[in-house]
Amino acid sequence: MLKAAPSYAFNPQGDGKGKKVLILGGGLCGMTTAYELTKLGYSCTILEARDRVGGRCWSVRKGSHNTETGLPKQTAQLDDGQYFNAGPSRIPHHHELTLHYCKELGVPLQIYNNVNEGAYYFSEGKGPLSNQKIKVREVHNDMRGYMSELLHKSISQDKLDLALSKDDIEKVLEYLRAEGGLDIDNLYKASARRGYTVAPSTGNQAGKVAEAHRLADLISSGLTDPDFYNVAEYTYELQMTMFQAVGGMDKIATALEKKVGTLIKKGAEVTSIINTDAGVKVSYTDTTGKQEASADICICTIPLTVLSNLNHNFSSDVSRAIDYASYIATGKIGLQFKRRFWEEDEQIYGGITHTNNDLTQIFYPSNDYQSNKGVLLGYYNFNDKAIKTGNLSLIDREKLALEKGALIHPQYLKEFEKSFSVSWHKTPCSLGGWALYTSETRESMYKALLKPDKQVYFAGEHMTYLNAWMAGAFESARSVVTEVNNRLSEQRGEYKKVDK
């Protein structure tokens, strides 16, 4: 019943003394790789192009900066203590390895409140419910109600040929009455689940349940559309419980930096990776000019979109897989407000408002509830919407976020203070949100990268089925450490096959 060992157990054996490993990229994967290899005695060096560690695991706070392609340098002016997670902002409870490293590195966690029935669906310019703030609970419970009513009707009128006993059919009907909140006539007429227009209180105030939306109105306003309706929270990776690092997700990166900081050369931008007879030779530039580094083994965690622009002598299969890699276009904007009107005026504490306009989503902060100021994510969008938004100037992105956001929260106009936007596909050293594969490209591209190209190993979330998640970085680090250690131990004749 219990697992023999937790999935985060990791005890590779070997002696890395005298072996040099060059790690390209000081993100979570690169730093974790160095952390684990160092435990085994390997001499590691990390080259990191940015002046900070963490890569996409980045929390924007006062002084954070970014320069996107074709745009001026942006430096965050957020108040002290204010921040937002420009990269990963959520940890699923089943990403054991991520949670394990948080524990091992002493990073405190708090709940990321991904599910909030009190946030909104907002359908701009569509149908009878257009431009209204519809609480998530209204859509959820109205749809459960209507669908349960219809199925109850269908089954009780014996219109479905169910492979169930008569008793079991009675139990399905009972389930539907409960699931849908149906009335005594098995009809859905609204219930307290969807909220009150007058709250229950003292004396004779029993509360007044709000009326249900009409099914036809929900449909024609687009609120049942799969890309809008919140089936997102059904997704395995988005189911509660979810976590975030207290104080910003970059606390994970800085905790790793405390362990391997002395091995990292920041501001070191790799220009070429060459396999040689003796090992691997990497050229890079830093503030003092052109540099070279050599090692027995190189572990490359550079995103494929960035790697594609470097010189290398990889095999044609590998080269092709790199050049044709596909990454998602995605962007976020953090908006700092004078006060938390979403909490104070609208009782929205964390969670997500979904909208059909270019914002796609508004994320409310899951930290420092009931404090004075706050930063929310004014948009978090993908693909076409992210490309469109990313093509705007910084001030026009802010303008878009404020104009569209004010349709939902008119308080925006009075309370807004500062913004900072990130378009990941336009950000050098990242050039995309995360790797996107189809079942075809898993075969035609991904597989070519699974084996090392001579002395060069590929690692990072793009080398996993955990794309977009920090778990991908950690799992990939473990995997590459195992492979490299097995290979080098074998070379020394002290080979012990160790399972990952």
Added chain:
Amino acid sequence: MLKAAPSYAFNPQGDGKGKKVLILGGGLCGMTTAYELTKLGYSCTILEARDRVGGRCWSVRKGSHNTETGLPKQTAQLDDGQYFNAGPSRIPHHHELTLHYCKELGVPLQIYNNVNEGAYYFSEGKGPLSNQKIKVREVHNDMRGYMSELLHKSISQDKLDLALSKDDIEKVLEYLRAEGGLDIDNLYKASARRGYTVAPSTGNQAGKVAEAHRLADLISSGLTDPDFYNVAEYTYELQMTMFQAVGGMDKIATALEKKVGTLIKKGAEVTSIINTDAGVKVSYTDTTGKQEASADICICTIPLTVLSNLNHNFSSDVSRAIDYASYIATGKIGLQFKRRFWEEDEQIYGGITHTNNDLTQIFYPSNDYQSNKGVLLGYYNFNDKAIKTGNLSLIDREKLALEKGALIHPQYLKEFEKSFSVSWHKTPCSLGGWALYTSETRESMYKALLKPDKQVYFAGEHMTYLNAWMAGAFESARSVVTEVNNRLSEQRGEYKKVDK
């Protein structure tokens, strides 16, 4: 669109100088009443029978004690820093007044993680899924899948006479495909939503989706029964976002005590409440013997089940309403464990496991994630199950919790350290969990208590439609402060009608 004033706005006007108000009960309602009346200048005294404030708002920690009827005194031996909320443990995001007082009193909040798809349903001794740990996500997504498949079939075979356009019907089908996670043939075959047997990871490990449970098995194992299936989280008051006070819910009580502590006589057990021509006279006992107190007005927050045993000269209607009051039987047990095996071994962080046996529910702590020790609620049961459990000796309650709990978590046996149980209906000064009303008793009983009996006002959660919630105590306090202040101001000729 925005409210003119938040619902917690409260600005009664009046001058209470020279007027004495005697408040019976130092729970949340009694202390809040004193806090607000004191702001208006009234002279308040609170009589509290226990040696602590807070009433049912009680967190059990080292040294906490309770003596239930017919049982020996129980003193908690929990480790320093360990606690559980024996009374209210959750604050809904829409209980604005509770949240308002937390803010005003400086009580920090954190998420109470009420929804956790990684916790279990556990059906003991029933059907083919008997005694198996079924993850909440499995039941949720299997049932959504099967029900959506059935309705899709019914609609697409034109068996339902829907009052919808052809386009809208197509959209309902599209919704059902997304809601149920149906496959290309519109059948439910399981999906990643319900979890993996092999998790997605690095290399070729794409992950292996677990097989769905059979609908007939879910039904005959009772997992779709309304009293077992988790429709609880659909309830308005149990929808996320939910909060708890950091460090224990009693932090709210102790924060109030900081404001009104000097007005409270602890260990003062009321024996009689007599309306007189001049006001009201209350007898009570304390360590020094029999005492008397008099005042212009008395606000009685004593639970009706306790009040029923006191001497008084209330009208017959009021007396009858008190004597026939119904309160829920309910109990909890806190179990301290050496390590958080539910987190470490099973990735359960907060949330609730539901079971059909006497435990009813296991609550996992929503605090101090990834720390070493932890206290979970081994049971939280109601009505017959609570009466049965409450009738056990303390050691037999612990035995029940461990034996039944070990069916779900065999780690119980090795990791258990200490327990503390509370049976609220057997606890003097409470004698029940919370007031239970039917629509009939709202008319025949409750209404008699809404008006003061001469100089005596009744207040507390039992005087609201917010039974079981701290919000009831706060709302009732606001309500009675308004009424008393209006009456006394009127008497002085300075009457200004103030709306609550």
